Every structure is written in C-alpha cells, then in structure tokens.
Amino acid sequence: MxxxxxxxxxxxxxxxxxxxxxxxxxxxxxxxxxxxxxxxxxxxxxxxxxxxxxxxxxxxxxxxxxxxxxxxxxxxxxxxxxxxxxxxxxxSTDTDAFNLTLATDTARKTVSEAGDSVVGEPARRQLAQAVQVAELWLDEVTAFEAPGISTHAWSRAEWVEATMTTWGTLVEPVAEGVGRAVGDAMRAQLQQLGEGGLPEGLLPAGVDPAAMLGQMEPVLAKMSGAMFGLQVGQAVGTLATETVSGTEVGLPLVADRSVALLPANVEAFAEGLGVDLDQVRIYLAVREAARVRLFSEVPWIGPQLVAAVRDYARDISIDTDRIESALQSVDASDATALQSALQDQLFRPDPSPAQRAALARLETYLALVEGWVDVVADRATRDHLPQSAALGEAVRRRRATGGPAEKAFAGLVGLELRPRRLRDAANLWAALEAKHGADGRDAGWGHPDVAPTGADLDDPLGYVERFGTSESADLDAALDQLLSESEAGPSDGDGRSGEAGPSDEDGR
Structure with a gap:
C-alpha cells in the first residue's frame, strides 16, 4: 500500500x-x-x-x-x-503584504455571526423589477447610458466575495507600512533581550533571543500579514452587514459594472422609515444604477478614486515607538485589548503634507460622485415615488451619522470623511443643471481638467458661472472653424478652395 x-x-x-x-x-x-x-x-x-x-x-x-x-x-x-x-x-506560503485569504474568511465569518442567508428567488425577482424601473427613470434625467450588465441580488457573503479583491488593492499600501512597523517594533524588542530577558523555560537553554532574529523574519512577516488580514476581514465583514448596494461607499468595488443590491440590508434600512418597502427598494436601485452609469461612462473617475486612497495609504507614517509602547502596556492574554491598542496606534497617524493632498482629492471625488447621485436620484424619483424626499433625507442622515463609507475608511486607512463636502457637491451639480440643463450638468464630468475641484465646492456658483463662459465658447468656435477649413481644403485669393502659400518675398 x-x-x-x-x-x-x-x-x-x-x-x-x-x-x-x-x-x-x-x-x-x-x-x-x-x-x-x-x-x-x-x-x-x-x-x-x-x-x-x-x-x-x-x-x-x-x-x-x-x-x-x-x-x-x-x-x-x-x-x-x-x-x-x-x-x-x-x-502558508503567502508572502503578500497581508493575507487576503484570511481576510476573506474572517469577513465571511463576521457576516455569518451577524446573520446571513441565501437570497431566494422571490427577492431576486423583486430586485430585478426594481432595477428595470430605475433604469427607465434614469434614461429620462441623464445622458449617461446603462452599461447593460446583469443585476445581482447578493447575500452579505456574496458581497464580500465580489468586493474583497478591490479592498485588497486599496489597503495594500497600508498593509506594507504596518508590516514594516510591526516588524521593526518586534525586532527592536528582541535585540534588547539578552540572557534572562525572557521567563525561564520559555526557550531552550542557551538560546539568545536576539540571535533568533534572522530566523524569525519570515515568521514576523506572516504574523503581520495575518494580523492585518484579520483587521481588513473584520472591517469588510462589518461593512457587509450595513451596506445596501455594491458601490454605496462611493468606490467602483464591483468589477463587472452590474447593479447589485443586498436585499437583507435594504429591508434593514427600510425599518422604521414608515415608507413602503417597494419604494425603498426602487429608490436605492435608482441610486446604485446611477452610480454604475457614472463609473461606466466616466472612465477616469474610478481610477482616480482608487489612486487617491492608495496615495493616502502609501504615505502613512507609523510611529514604531508607540507600537512598542502598546505591545508592552497591554495584557498579551487579552486578544481584544491588544488588537484595539494596535489599531489605535496603527490607523490614526498624523497626516503628512502628501496625505493631506491625497485626502483632499479623495474627499472631493467622493463628494462629486455622491453629490451627483443625490441630484440625479432626486430628478428620477420625485415625480414617481411619493416618499422620494423622505428617502433622500434618510440617506443624508445615514451619512451624517457615520454611514458605511465613513466606517470603512476609518477602519482600514484611518480616514474620516466629511459629509459637508457631499452637500456642497450636490448644490454645485444642482446649480449647474439649473443654468445649463441636465446635459450641461453631466458635461462637467467630461475631463478631469474641467471637473469641479475642492475650491469649486467652496464656491459652487463661481464654478457654474465659469463653466461654459464666452471664453470657452470662443475656443470651441475657433476649433470648429479649424476643423471645417481642414475638411474644405485650401482656398485661393478669389474665395475658391485653397490659399496661396507665402511668396518668396513674404517668406523671407
């Protein structure tokens, strides 16, 4: 055998x-x-x-x-x-900055403990019908077209599986910084330990803890990766119990540009609102479908959001001395206290100038996305849903008290986003629409160079006045003139097609 x-x-x-x-x-x-x-x-x-x-x-x-x-x-x-x-x-042979598999497993366990179930066929049909209605209403209020991808009715665990890869991309720079900091802190402690530095019997006689440093390097890396993987998994798992749709946090988390909602979380959101569940479902479907259209039709905004998060995370400065202090002052047998202490030390650093710049970009882009969704959702639903205004106010209250987006970023990369920016952005898009119509409003996304900035959120009316000014119109007219002349060909002095080149005398 x-x-x-x-x-x-x-x-x-x-x-x-x-x-x-x-x-x-x-x-x-x-x-x-x-x-x-x-x-x-x-x-x-x-x-x-x-x-x-x-x-x-x-x-x-x-x-x-x-x-x-x-x-x-x-x-x-x-x-x-x-x-x-x-x-x-x-x-494990995983050498990444953090253990993505462990993060996914932890997130799934988190949602399982909170309660999760397979989405039944009746719920899937209800969601599909809600999305169909939402797409029809959006066709009337925006020039952005639906990408035509399928609709998903996800359980919490399915949302975790579908979005975890993107979360991994977002937090990878943080994981690398955490790994270096925790490794440095533990190495510093080991190097300070001499003979008798550990309780007798914990290591074989004659073994110098500092001499084990080289052998422990791979172990330290795995410990750091596992620790951060657990942190990410718990944060994403907690978020999965609250978020109502695939991209509610304002990031393009769903790779296939589909409209995804979580029926269990939609029902939880509807509790206590005094609004019919069908209206709640359609309203949230409108918001998610609008966000999916935006990410699909404005190809630069998704990468800019991801880059801003990574830029902020990449420049996190972690105080190794504070980590050492946390490791020394917390009871090692209390896993919860240890993790809480480390989280406080790792994820709330003082922002550097580069981080402040990245944070400003991120807040501006997130505000522009959600502000635009606010305006478009209002236009699409106010003539169809009797409780549209109440639902919009419920969403704003949810954000103001620390919605899923704020909790996610605070837990993963130490960001605390300001709801004030979202209101400013909604005011800007509404003012732009009032002056230039829905097409003019959506044209503000045409290129990063013409999109509103953080300064424009402070002065939305000034941006509206500058948008489509006579200077821009003159530039467009000049460009049209050049294009028409190019198509017509050269002209001669009699007005016929063609113009003589410079004479020898003029050309000297």
Missing part, C-alpha cells in the same frame, strides 16, 4: 520537535496532554491545546512560564482557535 501524503500539521509538529526537542507519539493519532506531572500549572484543556501546538509534550518549566504570563486566564476555546490560525498561517 503506498504511503499517504503527510498532513501539513504533522509536518509543522515535526519541525517544532526538531528545533525544540519535543517528542511526538506517532502511534497515537489523537493529541493528548503531556503525561509529565504539571501539577496545577495549567488546566487539562489548555495543556491539550499546547500539546497540539508543540507536537507532543508540554515541558513543565515552559508551562510554568506561560502561566506566569497569564495564559491560564485565556478561554481554552479561544486558544484552540488561535492555535488553528497559527498553524494555518505558518503552513
């Missing part, structure tokens, strides 16, 4: 045995606590978990040292989960 491949956990245990001299009983497939007399050092449950991690026995001195560090206060079930994650992490 051929030998079966060995499980990765078995190999991990053997590797640990080889390094630290522990013993594994291969004749017994189950993992048992050590038979060594540990007395009252650790409970049998925790001994079993540690035996699984070490591949066999738990050294009494090591057990005593771990108890002194407070491991006996940790819930055995939580410790069991942590051990499983550690074994999975160390067996």
């Amino acid at each position: 051929p030998d079966l491949p060995r499980d990765s956990d078995d190999q991990l245990g053997d590797d640990f045995d080889d390094q630290f001299g522990h013993r594994r009983d291969d004749d017994d497939a189950s993992v048992r606590p050590s038979d060594d007399p540990l007395g009252d050092a650790l409970s049998p449950e925790i001994q079993e978990v540690l035996a699984r991690l070490t591949g066999g026995q738990v050294d009494p001195e090591m057990a005593k040292a771990l108890k002194d560090m407070g491991i006996d206060q940790v819930d055995p079930a939580m410790l069991q989960m942590m051990v499983g994650q550690m074994q999975s992490m160390f067996a």
